[in-house]
Amino acid sequence: MSDERSLATDRRGAAAHPQLCAGRRARLAEAMARLGGGVAVLPTAPERQRNSDNDHPFRHCSHFHYLTGFDEPQAWLLLEADGRSTLLCREKNLEREIWDGHRVGPAAAPAALGVHEAHPVDALDKIATDKLANAPAVWFPFGVHEGLQARIDGWLATLRERERLGVQPPQAQRDLTPVLAEMRLLKDEHELGTMRRAARISAQAHARAMRFSAAHFRSTQGRGLPEYMIEAELLHEFRRHGAQSPAYGSIVAAGANACVLHYAAGDAELRPGELCLIDAGCELDGYASDITRTFPADGSFSAAQRELYDVVLAAQEAAIAATRPGARKQDAHWAAVRVLAQGMLDSGLLNRDKVGDVESVIDSGAYRAFYMHGTGHWLGRDVHDVGEYLSLDEAPVEQPDGMGGRVVKRPSRVLQPGMVVTIEPGLYVRPAEGVPERFWHIGIRIEDDAVITDNGCELISRDVPVAPREIEALMRG
Ligand code: GLY
């Protein structure tokens, strides 16, 4: 098998490892038992119509897939606190399988997925009602699945009608999300392996886009390069390595478009002398990657671009150094902010006479004129993955709100090995009075994916360079 193919995993994904999902279900059931028991009800995601008789490509619910490895639509998991698991799924149907593809079906599901029992999804109301009879609680993710609360209310109403027969409906409704989110926040080795491969594919896609841009400007005497053509290079690289899709809408921002934080690749043209900001990552077997690189269209940074790029890179390095076990999640942010604020003063983006020194710039939030987002987020099955950002077991304290004010809230969460975060500082300069003109319209972000290890962090997305000289060398080909 070539290097390229070996980046992709077995296409059966987590379903190829039913014991992993069984272990997760067992741990979830134990947590439910510790918290009073009951039955968890978890549907996968709905199918979504795109237009006419076309659907959007189906994407499972991340929670559901984490627990089952099952990626067919119209499926539900019922999990009892004693560990018994029941899958409801589509029945086999030769006619539909000819049109839409293979279905596992209830008969084969227990062996394929390691669940204790499986039934046709049409039996959901009856089976869920039977399982919930006399259960102390019904668990489900609150506020996530449209219509789920109403469906459960229907089951509870049915059970209430049976009270005179000695049946008791669950006395409590419990939110499944915090328990599942805590589990998903700490990745196991299988998950980390998939995330490393996803990040490598994405890094190769970024490198391909850089080379493509340089080759275009070498061969066309400066003809504009539409953003969508660069996006096509990314998508090509994702798919050729087996990634199923982008993990989120790819940002390919030519020049000034980089200052629009949620810009989507469009038909604007990248021109020589401009920077190109790409924020794009693939999803591989249900796991996201999330990489940003900013590179000069024609392969050489200008002095002004380089000056700001070096500030962002130094900010990222400071944030990386602060990303280690025992540090708080927000330490990386404040480390980056400090370097960015100093860079804003040194470059003249901020006028020292007006805003004061670095401490004042941080205290007042003046840095937010050029850096208005956070420095990272949890990464996993979702690009902005689940998991509490604040400490779970510490009392609220007064702290800076990052906008020049104070706020009372729980401290930021302490990092632990197995968590995965992004580290993504940036600078975005819109034209404004007092802002040196040579920086106008420059938008720079550098984003890498980091696994917290026993003594620091492992950057899993560095197969594409960040150092300006290395980017320039790669683009020279
Ligand atoms: N690509 C989304 C983010 O960086 O948060």
Ligand code: MN
């Ligand atoms: Mn990100």
Ligand code: MN
């Ligand atoms: Mn990103």
